[in-house]
Amino acid sequence: MSTLFDLLVAGLATGAIYALVAVGFTLLWQTSQTINFAQGEFVMLPAFLMLAAMHVGAPFWLAIIIGILLSMILLGLAFKMLLVDPMLRHGVLPLAIATMALAIGIKEAVKQFFSAEASPFPSIVPTGDIRILGHAVALQSVGVLVVAILAVVGLTMLLTRTSLGHQMQAAAQNPTVARIIGVPVERMILLTFLINAFLVALASMLITPIYLAKFSSGEVLGQAAFIAAIVGGFNQVRGAIAGGLLIGVLDNLAAAYVSTQYRAAVPMIFLIVVILFRPQGLLGRAEERTV
């Protein structure tokens, strides 16, 4: 039986991955009103791209770079130009439904072209334990936490400390005014799609060694990230981070103390409670935008 400390660390590690995915999810919503129901599949796919690169002979490090770059092209650029731009003209809802279709498409394509079986995936951190505060903690968890924290801190610095980040925020908060003062709004929106693609590829690299590469693994991930984003506050990056960590910890604690069978239900119940009592999310603000 794991101790509470171990559970917390493991929970924070999965939570940090959920946070990466949820942050990307909220970024897309903020800049382009895209509710990406394929976000889970976006996390599932890069691992397969990396596996494919390794299959043709690339070493692991190169496969990661290839996977991330391909993700940015497919899940960033192509996703925006071929699906979001044409669909968004018809409204937020048709776009959301189109992303559901995309999710099914990606899932089935992976099943057809790769395999329906789960494949192992190498980890960037060696197996083994490290002692922290007298507890043996899996290096895997620590590695995941470190990479995820670096990514989130880097992104936050970009958004809050640089002119580019301010322009992205301006484009998200008020695109009309941003355009009027000369912010290249279209380029900023494209940038958020590329950032989202980078984040999901990173999350894919971190989580696949734990859960294996499987065509259906996006379902759970997408749902976790969706709940994390809503719980934290749909329109706040820091809300998505908090929501991700919270869901990760909750998920792990529920598996240990409630039951593994009901593990997936606990975040859902939590989601319902949050929506009932604080619909804007724990850190969110009430939506001012009228769509």
Place this chain on the structure above:
Amino acid sequence: MSDSILSVSNLVGGYGKMTILNGTTFSVPKATITTIIGPNGAGKSTVFKAIFGLLKLREGKITFADRDVTNLSQRALLNAGICYVPQGRNIFAELSVRHNIELGGVAAEKGIDLPKRIEAALDLFPALRRKSTQQASTLSGGEQKQLEIARSLLLDPQLVLIDEPSIGLSPLMVQQTFNILRDLRDRGVTILMIEQNARSALEISDFGIVLELGQTRMVDKAERILNDPRIGQLFLGGAMEETAA
């Protein structure tokens, strides 16, 4: 008007099938405050959108400083020396006051000393300097309008298009805002303003333009328009000419 900096001629355009501008023609003299007045739906804001490239014109030409600027991009217009302060609240509420002002320099061409201009803009508005690190959403309505004006000054514009600056402001704040516009005019900036609050706006203006049904009905010195008995009638809902198309 001889020394005009902006002239629009025969603008025709609107939204979808609806035509709002119906041959709008006027010119704006340099270093003046010119106010456009007219009833709702006259096309006042639409003229601004057309000048600022936000509305596709079906016909017409816009000349600024002897250069054809019709349908230029916003960035090109900003760099040509035109800026636009639209109606309502146009700040980025979750960014700090300073960051909001900094964003005004996004379109700046290389070689412009932006930090110096940001300081200069903050010098003009002491209230903004005091609150420069606060979130812009904490500013009062008047301060938010000041922030928009400060932001628009970063590119050192020659022409400021300002739409309904007095809306939602207390009478005191309206006076302050008008004083700022007057200062700008005295420094050689041309102000083209739209105001619902026609009387007070015309009082600080050099010229007035009366727009009705997308056409220019009258262009004259501001005090002459103020004293024109037909103007009161126009704002009470009547047309300037009974046969107006």
